[in-house]
Amino acid sequence: MSEIAIEVSHLHKDFGEVYAVRDVSFSVPKGAIFSLLGPNGAGKSTTISMLACLLRPTQGEATVLGHSVTREPRAVKSLLGVIPQEIA
Known part of the structure; x- marks a missing residue:
């Protein structure tokens, strides 16, 4: 069994009444190539921002190489290093 690099469990991010990310769960094995695909507004950038500790999840948990994005x-x-394709 491979080591897990990223683990996301029931992640949510709300901005007031706007639900940007709702109940997202996935895991990425160490050494894997992984992408998030979806239309504009699907929550891809928000999910990456939570994984990079730029935004705090409203609820749920995520870990990167065993470290909690909320506690560590x-x-x-x-x-991590995150470089967006475009800066809003």
Whole structure:
């Protein structure tokens, strides 16, 4: 069984009455190539922002190489680099 690099479990992000991400769960094995695909407004950037500790999830949990994005953001940030294609 392969080691899990990213684990996302029932992740949610709300902005007031707007639900940007609702109940997203997935895992990515270490060494895998993984992508998030979907139309504009589907929550891809919000999900990546939560994984990079730029946004705090409303509920749910995510880990990067075993480090919690909510309880260990410094450890997660030291492991990741995010460069958007376009800056809004």
